[in-house]
Amino acid sequence: MKMIKNAAGRLVPDEINNQKQIPYKGVGKYKPTGHKYGPPIRSCADYPADGNKVVKNLREALERAGLKDGMTISTHHHFRDGDALTNMLFDTIHKMGVKNIRWFPSASFPVHSHLIKYLEDGTIHHIEGSMNGPLGRFASEGKMRGVGVLRSHGGRWQAIQDGEVHIDIAVIAAPTADPFGNATGDRGPAACGLLGFALADSIYADNVIVATDNLVPFPCIPWQIQGNNVDYVVEVPTLGDPSKIVSGTTRVTKSPDRLLIAEYIARFVDAAGFVKDGFSFQAGAGGINLAFLEFLKARMKEKGVKARFVRGGSTQYLVQMLEEGLTDFILDGQTFDLEGVRSMRENPNHVNTSPFTSYNFHGKGNFASMIDFVVLGATEVDLNFNGNVVTHSDGYLLHGIGGWQNCLTSKCTILAIPSFRDRIPVIVDEVTTLVGPGELIDVIVTERGIAINPNRKDLIKAVKGSGLPIKPIEQIFEEVNAIVGGKPAKPKLNKDKVVAVIKWVDGTVIDSVYQVEK
Amino acid sequence: MKVTAGRQGKTNRSDCYFELTSARSGGIKLKVQSKVESMYGESVRNLILEMCEFFEIKNLKIYLEDYGALPFTLAARFELAVKRLYSEIQKEYLPPFNPNSKYKTSKERFRRSRLYLPGNQPKLFINAGLHKPDGIILDLEDSVSPQEKDAAQLLVRNALRAVDFYGAERMVRINQLPKGLEDLKYVVPHNVHVILIPKCETADDVVAVRDEVNKIKKANKIRSKIYFMPIIESAKGVINAYEIASAADEVCAVAIGLEDYTADIGAQRTNEGKESFYARSALVNAAKAAGVQAIDTVFSDVNDMEALRQSVLEAKALGFDGKGCIHPRQIKVVHEAFAPTEEEIEKAKKIVAAFEEAKAKGLGVVSLGSKMIDPPVVKRALKTLEYLKQM
Numbered sequence: 001m002k003m004i005k006n007a008a009g010r011l012v013p014d015e016i017n018n019q020k021q022i023p024y025k026g027v028g029k030y031k032p033t034g035h036k037y038g039p040p041i042r043s044c045a046d047y048p049a050d051g052n053k054v055v056k057n058l059r060e061a062l063e064r065a066g067l068k069d070g071m072t073i074s075t076h077h078h079f080r081d082g083d084a085l086t087n088m089l090f091d092t093i094h095k096m097g098v099k100n101i102r103w104f105p106s107a108s109f110p111v112h113s114h115l116i117k118y119l120e121d122g123t124i125h126h127i128e129g130s131m132n133g134p135l136g137r138f139a140s141e142g143k144m145r146g147v148g149v150l151r152s153h154g155g156r157w158q159a160i161q162d163g164e165v166h167i168d169i170a171v172i173a174a175p176t177a178d179p180f181g182n183a184t185g186d187r188g189p190a191a192c193g194l195l196g197f198a199l200a201d202s203i204y205a206d207n208v209i210v211a212t213d214n215l216v217p218f219p220c221i222p223w224q225i226q227g228n229n230v231d232y233v234v235e236v237p238t239l240g241d242p243s244k245i246v247s248g249t250t251r252v253t254k255s256p257d258r259l260l261i262a263e264y265i266a267r268f269v270d271a272a273g274f275v276k277d278g279f280s281f282q283a284g285a286g287g288i289n290l291a292f293l294e295f296l297k298a299r300m301k302e303k304g305v306k307a308r309f310v311r312g313g314s315t316q317y318l319v320q321m322l323e324e325g326l327t328d329f330i331l332d333g334q335t336f337d338l339e340g341v342r343s344m345r346e347n348p349n350h351v352n353t354s355p356f357t358s359y360n361f362h363g364k365g366n367f368a369s370m371i372d373f374v375v376l377g378a379t380e381v382d383l384n385f386n387g388n389v390v391t392h393s394d395g396y397l398l399h400g401i402g403g404w405q406n407c408l409t410s411k412c413t414i415l416a417i418p419s420f421r422d423r424i425p426v427i428v429d430e431v432t433t434l435v436g437p438g439e440l441i442d443v444i445v446t447e448r449g450i451a452i453n454p455n456r457k458d459l460i461k462a463v464k465g466s467g468l469p470i471k472p473i474e475q476i477f478e479e480v481n482a483i484v485g486g487k488p489a490k491p492k493l494n495k496d497k498v499v500a501v502i503k504w505v506d507g508t509v510i511d512s513v514y515q516v517e518k
Numbered sequence: 519m520k521v522t523a524g525r526q527g528k529t530n531r532s533d534c535y536f537e538l539t540s541a542r543s544g545g546i547k548l549k550v551q552s553k554v555e556s557m558y559g560e561s562v563r564n565l566i567l568e569m570c571e572f573f574e575i576k577n578l579k580i581y582l583e584d585y586g587a588l589p590f591t592l593a594a595r596f597e598l599a600v601k602r603l604y605s606e607i608q609k610e611y612l613p614p615f616n617p618n619s620k621y622k623t624s625k626e627r628f629r630r631s632r633l634y635l636p637g638n639q640p641k642l643f644i645n646a647g648l649h650k651p652d653g654i655i656l657d658l659e660d661s662v663s664p665q666e667k668d669a670a671q672l673l674v675r676n677a678l679r680a681v682d683f684y685g686a687e688r689m690v691r692i693n694q695l696p697k698g699l700e701d702l703k704y705v706v707p708h709n710v711h712v713i714l715i716p717k718c719e720t721a722d723d724v725v726a727v728r729d730e731v732n733k734i735k736k737a738n739k740i741r742s743k744i745y746f747m748p749i750i751e752s753a754k755g756v757i758n759a760y761e762i763a764s765a766a767d768e769v770c771a772v773a774i775g776l777e778d779y780t781a782d783i784g785a786q787r788t789n790e791g792k793e794s795f796y797a798r799s800a801l802v803n804a805a806k807a808a809g810v811q812a813i814d815t816v817f818s819d820v821n822d823m824e825a826l827r828q829s830v831l832e833a834k835a836l837g838f839d840g841k842g843c844i845h846p847r848q849i850k851v852v853h854e855a856f857a858p859t860e861e862e863i864e865k866a867k868k869i870v871a872a873f874e875e876a877k878a879k880g881l882g883v884v885s886l887g888s889k890m891i892d893p894p895v896v897k898r899a900l901k902t903l904e905y906l907k908q909m
Binding site for chain 1: 532553554555556558559560561585616645649682845847
């Protein structure tokens with residue numbers, strides 16, 4: 001393994017886990033050619049004519065799928081921190097004595113700290129997907145056998161479609177399914193809304209297993225996952241804890257400082273001229289984002305303005321907008337609360353989408369780039385507007401990328417961030433890990449002021465005279481450093497030991513994550 | 519001997535907890551558990567060692583749990599622990615004065631909103647000024663438990679020096695007299711603008727504060743003015759309101775506190791507020807007679823912005839100039855409700871224009887249309903326009 005300097009000036013390995021890597025070349029610069037990856041040819045003659053693909057249990061399904069050492073197994077994060085299936089799956093794999101699995105989740109959650117013992121004993125070789133909380137800590141301390149790979153939601157599609165990741169077995173947790181394998185997420189005891197993150201896997205994996213705790217007679221309507229792509233169906237007693245899958249109620253932040261940030265964003269997008277009939281936006285489900293929605297709604301009502309579509313993460317607040325006629329459609333990527341699930345089930349204008357519609361680099365266009373503005377978060381932003389969402393300033397890998405990188409292509413990308421957390425400044429001289437290049441990040445909104453990327457002269461001009469506290473990013477940086485008692489010390493990292501790489505949306509490597517020295 | 523300071527528990531943010539054990543030998547033994555270890559661990563240790571040197575402590579066992587406390591908080595908590603352990607130490611470890619915190623105030627400035635901050639909760643201090651209240655109150659009185667009064671004194675002192683309140687008037691509510699007189703030495707030398715005197719009942723209370731403030735000012739060679747806002751919270755205080763308001767030239771406003779007042783007269787506090795109508799009106803009258811501002815009580819339902827708005831409009835109608843806030847989100851609503859209406863502004867502009875015209879023509883009488891305008895009406899119109907200018 002050799003470290004190469006990429007176009008962002010970051011050192012990245014040319015090879016990891018015995019796979020050659022391409023260093024980041026710049027935004028939109030790397031465009032592979034050839035044909036997309038295709039799954040193996042199957043024949044219906046090999047499948048039960050009566051459509052009944054139900055097998056006894058997970059173990060039998062895995063055995064029939066030919067599970068063996070070194071395979072790639074994919075799972076999905078629709079059940080978030082309430083997921084029981086993935087843990088059950090690896091318990092089974094462990095009992096079967098299979099080793100060196102490459103786990104390819106669309107995201108992981110603290111509930112998956114159960115799997116640390118399998119990372120330790122070699123059942124799992126490494127993770128390619130977000131490493132949240134305890135798993136990130138485990139990887140950061142250099143304990144994982146292989147090198148982790150973090151991709152955006154769109155990057156996952158890209159990696160599957162261009163053959164970078166070949167999935168041997170996809171295991172899809174389905175809140176409702178029929179014996180043929182048709183499946184949906186919008187109903188059943190573990191209803192989570194939609195199953196978009198599993199869509200690529202269902203199409204491209206060699207073997208597809210659907211597991212459900214709510215088996216209904218054929219046909220399962222609607223089908224978000226098409227049974228014609230499914231090999232086996234397994235009935236399990238439970239998929240997880242519904243209260244942790246979707247929250248009963250998502251809540252707007254009560255913190256006055258975060259409310260101030262939310263209010264500034266609403267004033268900013270209005271001053272910048274985005275809030276007009278037919279506009280579109282995406283705002284996520286964090287506390288600031290939800291508060292922003294409330295401020296935006298008030299402005300929209302006052303001006304009598306209606307959005308054409310809003311991209312979810314949906315919550316009760318977005319559903320209210322739809323039902324009050326403030327938007328024509330919700331194009332939903334994941335559902336965060338019960339109201340979102342209900343609305344998706346009942347309202348045809350609340351549409352379930354997947355990363356394919358919005359985020360995939362190999363798609364013939366993406367919804368994400370058509371959006372007027374998007375409001376995102378970050379763990380760090382630097383003076384060049386580069387963003388980090390995966391590591392903290394202490395060097396620990398603690399979060400996944402989600403759709404964050406993919407959303408940066410919107411017409412105006414806004415990061416909503418407190419200027420510091422406890423004593424830790426969020427604006428730094430250089431990000432610990434580069435996840436999003438500054439050229440795609442337009443506006444930083446903190447409680448101490450708003451910094452606009454100097455490249456966006458149009459935005460700077462548009463909000464002039466708005467009375468908003470527009471400041472150079474350096475000024476906020478200095479202000480915060482004076483409060484916290486100087487710049488934070490850089491983390492002690494072992495630069496010889498790469499524990500994970502960060503992929504850009506096109507599959508190139510944009511940065512490396514290093515082992516944290518204790 | 520062992521003492522503690524600060525609050526222990528992982529849910530604390532921007533604060534810290536110290537345990538100090540005295541020792542006869544062994545030098546300074548420092549154990550730190552910090553949430554921000556890799557970023558600020560060294561800076562935290564350096565500060566504590568520097569303070570040990572400052573207080574001339576040679577041997578001490580120190581255990582610190584740091585939940586991301588800012589330097590002014592760390593220093594206040596450590597000084598507190600040191601002083602709880604060695605009561606004979608008198609020296610003060612003062613953080614550097616923030617160059618942005620040296621601004622002054624004036625007697626006439628607007629005091630529409632004043633935001634209360636519990637004096638022992640440092641995490642609320644830092645961003646308070648961002649919400650643009652006319653004044654922030656670092657509270658040493660009711661929001662601080664009796665056993666933490668010493669903690670709040672040091673924390674408020676350090677905050678007055680280190681924290682930027684972004685132009686808000688810098689107020690401190692001291693404890694009820696006579697205990698409150700003890701608080702003054704922690705605030706007077708550190709550019710406090712207004713001292714709030716709670717449960718003020720007589721002019722003598724104001725005079726006692728003034729005398730003590732003057733003593734400290736003299737000792738510290740402080741020349742800038744420090745103003746007083748007595749808070750009247752009893753039946754007797756209401757009776758003496760005028761004497762209180764005119765007890766000293768430094769009184770800039772008198773405020774009413776209705777929780778204690780209603781309890782004192784044996785009434786229930788209601789939304790309608792009939793039980794306090796007399797006291798509020800009497801206070802406004804006394805304040806205006808003494809030429810100072812009248813400030814209304816706090817509005818305590820932080821979730822009901824509409825009720826707050828109504829309450830401010832009512833206060834404005836009674837003649838009050840300001841309202842107390844206990845949550846930053848209340849500030850904007852208070853300012854909006856105190857602002858003159860379009861109608862008031864238009865009328866004021868017309869009156870002032872007529873006044874200017876009459877002045878230019880050398881006329882003694884101002885008239886608008888067929889109506890004669892009295893001088894107080896002109897004065898009020900000028901005040902309205904002045905308000906707009908200041909906003």
